[in-house]
Amino acid sequence: MENKVAIIKCGTYDDGKVYLAVKESVDLLGGLNSFVKPGMRVLVKPNLLSAVAPERAVTTHPSVVKAVIRLVKEAKGTPFLGDCHGGVLTGTEVLLAETKMTEAAAEAGAEIINLEKLGSELHEGIAISKGIKEFDLIINVCKFKTHGLTILTGAVKNSFGMIPGMHKASMHRLYPEVNDFCEMLLKVSGFVNPALSIMDGVIGMEGDGPIGGNPKSIGLILAAKVPLSLDFVMAKIAGIDPLALPVLSLAIKKGFKPEEIKIVGEPLSEVILKDFKPPYTFAVLGTAKKYGFTGKIKTFLQPFLWKLVTIKPVIDNSKCQKCNECVKACPVKAIGYDKGFPRVDNKICIECYCCHELCRYKAVAFKKNLLVKIWLKRQNPKK
Ligand code: SF4
Ligand code: SF4
Incomplete structure (x- = not known):
């Protein structure tokens, strides 16, 4: 598989500018028509960790989600918007309303799908939403953030959101050692198998993420076919040695070859942050x-x-x-x-x-x- 990561500058959440940046990033990977064929049912899967406002930079910004939905419709696919959120007390409706996803779906014209209600199926002992079979294609719309356990959370970790409700907690109980947990994350990312990952790095999160850190202006939209490649480039941009990230070091031991990544769009050397605060x-x-x-x-x-x-x-x-x-x-x-x-x-x-x-x-x-x-x-x- 072609292993490109597209880097596009975008310093605002203005809908029009975000749309152009997302489109440009996907065009550099061959255009959305090379992923979405007419009539395909496409799941747009943002990071909806918690029921908080988009300004907190905890969740994928609605303008990025709207841009992806618009592109899916232009490619004549049928977009759906859904995630299984992390919290156990807040209902899905509240989560979607607080994160402005209800508005985004209505504005851009996507049906909201409650993945929790679809039930789950075991894959090598891991319960994953049946949603992965309901759709012809999944677009992973992740967020550039720090994470206490995995240091950064981006494209690979976003697939963990396809594990419904309390099953997520079971995974932590089953895999208390960080390397084992990351091995499980790699499996989940493989099962979910998003065809395309698009990262909202316009305003990311630094410090004690994924919820308690501070918003950080990064000014980028990133896109890739390979989630690991996107995370590798994210680490480089954050100024963090990718090998210090357990998911990436494990993947490299298993055969992932970062040297095969080809950067398109902005040169990597020009977007590396000098003052990004890790957790x-x-x-x-x-x-x-x-x-x-x-x-x-x-x-x-x-x-x-x-x-x-x-x-x-x-x-x-x-x-x-x-x-x-x-x-x-x-x-x-x-x-x-x-x-x-x-x-x-x-x-x-x-x-x-x-x-x-x-x-x-x-x-x-x-x-x-x-x-x-x-x-x-x-x-x-x-x-
Ligand atoms: S520590 Fe946070 S999550 Fe726990 S009860 Fe207090 S406010 Fe709620
Ligand atoms: S095991 Fe420790 S870190 Fe994990 S949720 Fe419980 S108290 Fe928090």
Whole structure:
């Protein structure tokens, strides 16, 4: 398969300009007509992690979704818009309304499909929405963001959204080790098999994403046929060594060849960010990974060294709205209540960061222990 990644500058969410940028990116891959044939049922799958406004940069922006729907219609396909969202308490209608997807679908002319209601089927023990069989083609419309567990979340991780509701939490319980979890992500991305991935990098998220970080102007639309290639280029743009990302390093071991990626559009060297802030966990997990301090070595060293650098989530009572989302979402039931507020039991916690990922109120932070602080200071004495 041709392995191109298109990079197009786009510094605004103006509908017209976004449409032109998305079209240009897809044209550089052969045009949407080379993917969508007349009469095809096409699922447009954004990142709808949580029921928050598009300005928070948590979810794919509606203008990017509208541009993709418009292109599908121009290619005479029938567009559908859908996702299985991450939260367990917010209904799909609220999610679609808050993220402005209801409006986007109505404006651009796509039918909204509730993937949760279609049910799921097991693929190698992983429950995936039956939606993957309902459509002739899936377009993955992902977001340029950081992530506490996987460092960045882009095209590959967006397919995890095809796992319905609480099945997502089961995956964290079944694969508590980050490398095993990423191996599962690669399988899911393969099963979902989007024909095309388009990334909303106009305003992405830096810092403690995928929900608690800060919006970051990046000014780019990216597109690729191969989700891994898109994520590789995203890491380069973020100024993060792609090998420090567990999904990418694992994929390379399994035969993914980043040297075969051909950049089209803007040259990569001109769009690399010099000041992109990775998540707090990156300093520890990324460095640990670089030195092979995970997997078997991690197991061997437990409980002596690893515990000293492990980053646990902690609830900030001053921000907590007691919505109960984190309590329900925790795959190992590590969160209970203490004096009226949720509290993490560190002995049970497997550091999957689902609670951090799903708290809309940024009330789940990462506990900064003294050893980690000293370590980070030594790595970057200027900070
Ligand atoms: S920490 Fe966040 S998710 Fe958990 S109860 Fe409080 S507000 Fe809700
Ligand atoms: S407390 Fe948070 S990080 Fe720990 S296992 Fe539960 S959801 Fe995962």
